[in-house]
Amino acid sequence: MMDWSANHSGFVIASYAMSIIFLAGLIVYTFNRDARARKRLTQFEKTKK
Amino acid sequence: MQQFANPTQFLSLANKALPTIWAVTTILFALGLYGALVTAPPDYQQGETVRIMFVHVPAAWLAMLVYTVMALASAVAIIFRHPLADVAAKTAAPIGAVFCFLALATGSLWGKPMWGAWWVWDARLTSMFVLFLLYVGYIAIWQAIEEPTRAATIARIVALVGVVNIPIIKFSVDWWNSLHQPASVFKMGGPSIAFPMLWPLLVMGLAYTFLFLALHLISIRSEITARKLRNLQIARGEN
Numbered sequence: 001m002m003d004w005s006a007n008h009s010g011f012v013i014a015s016y017a018m019s020i021i022f023l024a025g026l027i028v029y030t031f032n033r034d035a036r037a038r039k040r041l042t043q044f045e046k047t048k049k
Numbered sequence: 050m051q052q053f054a055n056p057t058q059f060l061s062l063a064n065k066a067l068p069t070i071w072a073v074t075t076i077l078f079a080l081g082l083y084g085a086l087v088t089a090p091p092d093y094q095q096g097e098t099v100r101i102m103f104v105h106v107p108a109a110w111l112a113m114l115v116y117t118v119m120a121l122a123s124a125v126a127i128i129f130r131h132p133l134a135d136v137a138a139k140t141a142a143p144i145g146a147v148f149c150f151l152a153l154a155t156g157s158l159w160g161k162p163m164w165g166a167w168w169v170w171d172a173r174l175t176s177m178f179v180l181f182l183l184y185v186g187y188i189a190i191w192q193a194i195e196e197p198t199r200a201a202t203i204a205r206i207v208a209l210v211g212v213v214n215i216p217i218i219k220f221s222v223d224w225w226n227s228l229h230q231p232a233s234v235f236k237m238g239g240p241s242i243a244f245p246m247l248w249p250l251l252v253m254g255l256a257y258t259f260l261f262l263a264l265h266l267i268s269i270r271s272e273i274t275a276r277k278l279r280n281l282q283i284a285r286g287e288n
Contacts, residue, residue: 002086006097008162015155016086019104023260026147030264030271037274044278 056133056273063266070263077256084249092246101159103249106234107257109152112180113215115145115261119187120212123205133269135201136276138208139191140268144261146184153177164228172221173229176214183211 003009085103092099119138126134156174157167168174187207194200222231233241240247 002100003091003097006091008096008098011158011162012097012100015101015104015158018154018158019108019151022147022151026144026264027260030144030267034267034271034274037271037278041274041278041281044281 059133060270060273063270067263067266070259070266074256074259074263077252077259081249081253081256084252089246089249095163098159098162099246101155102246103253105152105155105159106250107254108148108155109177110254111257111261112145112149112152112177113218114258115141115148116180116183116208117212117215119145119208120215123208126201126205127209132276133273135205136269136272137265139201139204140272141261141265142184142187142191144264144268146181146188148257148261149177149181149184153181160228169228171228172225173218173227176218176221179214180211180218183207183214187211 002012004013081103085100089100089103091097119141122134122138122141125131126138153174156177160169161167187204190204190207191200194203219232221227222229234247234250242250
């Protein structure tokens, strides 16, 4: 088990926090982009009709 | 294999596969983080700081793997002229750039307590930084050039020329004197890491790989949708 009070544990916490934030951000960005693209296509197809 | 190059069939297959890929990704991350933060022992020299390895090394592996995927897709686009190959290369780049940035940033956070410096212009670090610049350059080409065919041609060349950097990154620690430690997993004679540290590292590597696969499939789907819309707008005379 990680010793959270050990020397330099702040560097470990910062690494994990940074990885989680950036990967979560990438997931959110990817889903948003996909949802936007599908919404635009649906709207376009509706106006075409 | 030919059937997967058809965008409609590809989308159908991707939509079916995505829930399973997300489930596997979640399980692998849970297992990998448990191994990394709970079961793996501290290193006899580095202490708890060694745990940075479990997020740093998979990010670096994926940064190199994703660029290799981009180069292979670009080669397929040149040889077979299939537009889905360009889509695959284009959509992989932002994901690879994030992995590359994370490898550099977490490496810097590991370097400060171990080497006493956030950054050194060492062969491994410099070649990894060059990879990040290649990613940024590749993305900039697609953003800057409006005409898609021209952007694709230049992007393919950049991806194929830049792939030369991948073996340079891999072997930089052997070819030059480096502060960075030499390879300890993928090397002749097998891994030199103790099993309690090796398995969480491999599981995290797989988790990152599955995350890339999931994000890449969604990004390809978005790009196909965006291109379909663009083609419909052109057909209707809107653009």
